[in-house]
Amino acid sequence: MLSRVARPTSCLLSRAFSTTLQTNSNVAVLGASGGIGQPLSLLLKMSPFVSRLNLYDIAHTPGVAADLSHISTKAQVKGFLGPEQLDDCLKGAEVVLIPAGVPRKPGMTRDDLFNTNASIVRDLVRACAKTCPKAMICVITNPVNSTVPIASEVMKEEGVYDPKRIFGVTTLDAVRASTFIAEAKDLHVKSVSLPIIGGHSGVTIVPLISQCTPPVSFPQDTREKLTVRIQNAGTEVVEAKAGAGSATLSMAYAAAKFAENLMEAMGGADNKVECAFVRSDVIDGVTYFANPLLLGENGVEQNLGAGKLIDYEKKLVDEAVGELKANIKKGEEFVTASKK
Numbered sequence: 001m002l003s004r005v006a007r008p009t010s011c012l013l014s015r016a017f018s019t020t021l022q023t024n025s026n027v028a029v030l031g032a033s034g035g036i037g038q039p040l041s042l043l044l045k046m047s048p049f050v051s052r053l054n055l056y057d058i059a060h061t062p063g064v065a066a067d068l069s070h071i072s073t074k075a076q077v078k079g080f081l082g083p084e085q086l087d088d089c090l091k092g093a094e095v096v097l098i099p100a101g102v103p104r105k106p107g108m109t110r111d112d113l114f115n116t117n118a119s120i121v122r123d124l125v126r127a128c129a130k131t132c133p134k135a136m137i138c139v140i141t142n143p144v145n146s147t148v149p150i151a152s153e154v155m156k157e158e159g160v161y162d163p164k165r166i167f168g169v170t171t172l173d174a175v176r177a178s179t180f181i182a183e184a185k186d187l188h189v190k191s192v193s194l195p196i197i198g199g200h201s202g203v204t205i206v207p208l209i210s211q212c213t214p215p216v217s218f219p220q221d222t223r224e225k226l227t228v229r230i231q232n233a234g235t236e237v238v239e240a241k242a243g244a245g246s247a248t249l250s251m252a253y254a255a256a257k258f259a260e261n262l263m264e265a266m267g268g269a270d271n272k273v274e275c276a277f278v279r280s281d282v283i284d285g286v287t288y289f290a291n292p293l294l295l296g297e298n299g300v301e302q303n304l305g306a307g308k309l310i311d312y313e314k315k316l317v318d319e320a321v322g323e324l325k326a327n328i329k330k331g332e333e334f335v336t337a338s339k340k
């Protein structure tokens with residue numbers, strides 16, 4: 001159960017993320033043995049907000065769980081292996097993080113992962129619908145622009161859909177943008193934050209540099225270069241890893257940051273704002289969209305919208321809309337087609 005207790009003073013994560021409240025959440029990671037799953041599980045094991053940490057995968061979870069369980073922090077870790085143990089893993093889960101699925105190799109788009117990852121997300125979310133229908137579902141698996149609509153359609157089919165509780169985790173885009181802008185302006189990175197709106201692939205990633213805190217200004221050509229670097233940062237990592245996968249460590253950091261803010265908001269903390277890809281009516285005709293969200297006890301407390309955009313950013317949103325709509329439709333149609 002979530003509850004308010006005193007804030008510990010000696011926790012790495014609480015210092016790193018400037019947290020203010022401690023909660024006791026039951027968390028499940030699906031895909032826990034993977035490149036993201038393992039470091040994410042480590043960060044969650046170090047979190048003062050996690051009391052139970054259930055790790056599910058189709059491989060290696062007994063070892064990962066045994067290893068993590070020796071760390072002297074409060075979360076009780078248990079491993080679950082294979083589909084027959086999935087329901088047990090999900091019993092009582094309040095937050096479910098899903099990094100299960102294949103990553104990109106050089107030359108691939110995120111959409112190229114659809115054929116493998118769509119059914120993985122569909123089946124995992126169906127298990128969530130049956131066993132922990134009230135849990136916050138945080139989808140990391142790509143292509144996020146399609147896997148979030150898939151998750152939503154499955155919850156609808158199962159009659160337990162709550163759009164406030166389904167998130168596509170886009171935090172890594174904001175983490176990267178803050179890092180790149182801090183470097184460019186010689187600022188302390190912890191003081192820099194900005195919304196990233198749209199979706200999570202190429203041109204659908206729209207950084208709102210005009211809304212950066214602290215305010216920063218760039219000549220237009222520099223602004224454009226920074227924007228393109230933020231949009232292509234995932235590909236930068238895929239190419240550097242040269243066939244060995246995509247971002248894992250920075251993604252684990254980003255997902256843990258998102259999960260900690262969500263858990264704190266669920267425990268009653270005020271002013272927890274994160275961007276995520278959610279069901280939306282912010283842009284006409286675009287049914288899922290990422291932008292700042294005020295998080296609360298029941299997930300999305302308030303969609304804060306995109307705010308005021310400069311003309312360049314409006315143009316970026318226009319460029320994102322076509323791809324976003326196509327990605328969303330593909331996810332929704334996949335679930336409909338699976339029924340037949």
Ligand code: NAD
Binds near residue numbers: 032058143251
């Ligand atoms: P990985 O291959 O290292 O790990 C994936 C894990 O999923 C493996 O342990 C595998 O056994 C497991 N898995 C596969 N099928 C499963 C199933 N049916 N049930 C449970 N587990 C299953 O990949 P990774 O580097 O951890 O990346 C995982 C996903 O996250 C990819 O789709 C990648 O594109 C995505 N990703 C998203 C973001 C983001 O910002 N949202 C960032 C980085 C990566």
Ligand code: LMR
Binds near residue numbers: 103200
């Ligand atoms: C990222 O942004 O790093 C992820 O979406 C993984 C990828 O394929 O780029």
